[in-house]
Amino acid sequence: MKKVSYQLIEHTADIGIRVKSFSLAGLFKKAGLAIAGLSLESHNHIYPGKHKIVIRQKAANLEELFVNWLNELLSVSAVESLAFENIQINQVNENYVDAVATGSDIRNYKINTEIKAATYHQLKVKKTGLIWQAEVIFDV
Amino acid sequence: MYENKMPDNIPLEKIDDYRWRIPRSYKPGMRVPGLIYADEKLLKDIYQDRALEQVANVAFLPGIVNNSLAMPDIHWGYGFPIGGVAATDIEEGGVISPGGVGFDINCGVRLLKTSLEYDDVKGRIRDLIYRLFSEVPSGVGSEGDIRVSPKEEKEILLRGSRWAVEKGFGTEDDLDCTEENGAMQGADPEAVSERALQRGKTQSGTLGSGNHFLEVQVIDQLYDREACDTMGLDLGQVMVEIHSGSRGLGYQVCEDYSRSMVGSLAKYNINVPDRQLACAPVASNEGRAYLSAMKCAANYAWCNRQCLMHLTRQVFEKIFGSPWQKLGMSLIYDVAHNIAKIEEHKVGGKEKNLCVHRKGATRAFGPGHPDLPEKYRKIGQPVIIPGDMGRNSYLLVGTEKAMQETFGSACHGAGRLKSRTAATRSIKPDILLKELESKGIIVKASGRNTLVEEAPSAYKDVNDVVDVVHNAGISRRVCRMRPLGVVKG
Numbered sequence: 001m002k003k004v005s006y007q008l009i010e011h012t013a014d015i016g017i018r019v020k021s022f023s024l025a026g027l028f029k030k031a032g033l034a035i036a037g038l039s040l041e042s043h044n045h046i047y048p049g050k051h052k053i054v055i056r057q058k059a060a061n062l063e064e065l066f067v068n069w070l071n072e073l074l075s076v077s078a079v080e081s082l083a084f085e086n087i088q089i090n091q092v093n094e095n096y097v098d099a100v101a102t103g104s105d106i107r108n109y110k111i112n113t114e115i116k117a118a119t120y121h122q123l124k125v126k127k128t129g130l131i132w133q134a135e136v137i138f139d140v
Numbered sequence: 141m142y143e144n145k146m147p148d149n150i151p152l153e154k155i156d157d158y159r160w161r162i163p164r165s166y167k168p169g170m171r172v173p174g175l176i177y178a179d180e181k182l183l184k185d186i187y188q189d190r191a192l193e194q195v196a197n198v199a200f201l202p203g204i205v206n207n208s209l210a211m212p213d214i215h216w217g218y219g220f221p222i223g224g225v226a227a228t229d230i231e232e233g234g235v236i237s238p239g240g241v242g243f244d245i246n247c248g249v250r251l252l253k254t255s256l257e258y259d260d261v262k263g264r265i266r267d268l269i270y271r272l273f274s275e276v277p278s279g280v281g282s283e284g285d286i287r288v289s290p291k292e293e294k295e296i297l298l299r300g301s302r303w304a305v306e307k308g309f310g311t312e313d314d315l316d317c318t319e320e321n322g323a324m325q326g327a328d329p330e331a332v333s334e335r336a337l338q339r340g341k342t343q344s345g346t347l348g349s350g351n352h353f354l355e356v357q358v359i360d361q362l363y364d365r366e367a368c369d370t371m372g373l374d375l376g377q378v379m380v381e382i383h384s385g386s387r388g389l390g391y392q393v394c395e396d397y398s399r400s401m402v403g404s405l406a407k408y409n410i411n412v413p414d415r416q417l418a419c420a421p422v423a424s425n426e427g428r429a430y431l432s433a434m435k436c437a438a439n440y441a442w443c444n445r446q447c448l449m450h451l452t453r454q455v456f457e458k459i460f461g462s463p464w465q466k467l468g469m470s471l472i473y474d475v476a477h478n479i480a481k482i483e484e485h486k487v488g489g490k491e492k493n494l495c496v497h498r499k500g501a502t503r504a505f506g507p508g509h510p511d512l513p514e515k516y517r518k519i520g521q522p523v524i525i526p527g528d529m530g531r532n533s534y535l536l537v538g539t540e541k542a543m544q545e546t547f548g549s550a551c552h553g554a555g556r557l558k559s560r561t562a563a564t565r566s567i568k569p570d571i572l573l574k575e576l577e578s579k580g581i582i583v584k585a586s587g588r589n590t591l592v593e594e595a596p597s598a599y600k601d602v603n604d605v606v607d608v609v610h611n612a613g614i615s616r617r618v619c620r621m622r623p624l625g626v627v628k629g
Contacts, residue, residue: 116391140350
């Protein structure tokens, strides 16, 4: 699994993260991969095969797009029983993201924490100077 | 890592030893005051996070009546605080908010009694817990043996626990002792997305993970002899408590409708300080569609807990070599604690049709309420309050005062004190297991993370929380249990 860096945000009931990147595409990729970092631990890779899933989302604004993106990854991961190990962002702007998420069988991993969904609570996606930064709270 | 604490300027007015008010003047836009049930000890914990700010935010909801309420187990959630109750007047444009129910729709708890006594089980707790762990599917994304066709899944969404009972996974008595008899009327599977159905199809009869659990307990304190006699409970009696919800199906329903209701804010000119409070009038197309889908998820959760109870009864039969009926394994009650319900309550002396959101709060209807089973109508609705895995759980009953003050609601648990990350940093799983074993508590958990995240020190003391609801008069203590063994998801 591709490792990404993120900071944890203290929250009583749930888990929050802060991610930073020089590009919006990098921000979406990092946040998407942070889900796996938060919840999965490498176990025994006995189930072969890589699966590529196209993820396309749109929204009225960037923050809502960011939450929709993360929730789509969580939802597809649950339905397809996949752990997403890498993400390629083909296109992202304020209202639209087009990406390919590559994953392997979830049974290759030990699941430490179930992430139910990304929330809008205290959601921030903004660019300061050259740096894109996002903060999001997940319901766990 | 950074701290995220309550702003120092939030004003609290003391009403009495157990009630505190956030005045409307705290934030322009609050339609009603906040009302917090807590004593000074719990209030110190409550001030450690942003839950009170969330109580004030909920007061912005259109149509909210009386107060934005917080129970003593209140802690910081997303949108609503966990431990929050809010009722909106449907005729006055009152709204329904998926965030006021949460992702785990109809997360709830059921309590069943047994005719076994502590001496009957004390040498077999480990066998019992390990068998329960192996036969009741638990853990993240766990899948059960109860596989259903798409048609049957829709039947579950419509009929809830009754579907399970008709499959042979329980009895009519179980339905009588379940809130809403295990199925809310008005569920519409057409309001549930294909994705949600896909997420639900293999998860019936699974415990899930996080704070969900299956616990074997013993009654160690009686408070109300009449209520205990009505429910057939006595000191030393072995009980079983099951905590679970609607699993992936519920998460997806909440996500689908949270997403669409963010768009409703502009459409209905609704101003709320947090998008996770996104909502729509109950009487709007959006509100009705969410309510229909939420009922489906709620029914799925009741069916799930019914199936979990069935699996539990089967394990007891194997361990104790007797049919569950002979082991006296009757359901005391099953309550939801993440739900929105349309209920009649008096507001300003008039009967009103309200949408009552209980986000981490338990219905606690008082004596005489027509929605209660006949056998409990005299004593009030059983209110089941689980604590952490090292201390106690409680059985209480609802009161008339709860009907007057809290729309018939009470707390739902101990309430988190420490974040999961803080718990993981400070608690070692092996040491925790040994500490619990030294207290006679056997724990089997799917993951070491879950174990430490759910450690007793991560929670408030449920005894303090229950003291407040009892002393404030919004529920009455019946008996207390202590854990003997716990299966954690």
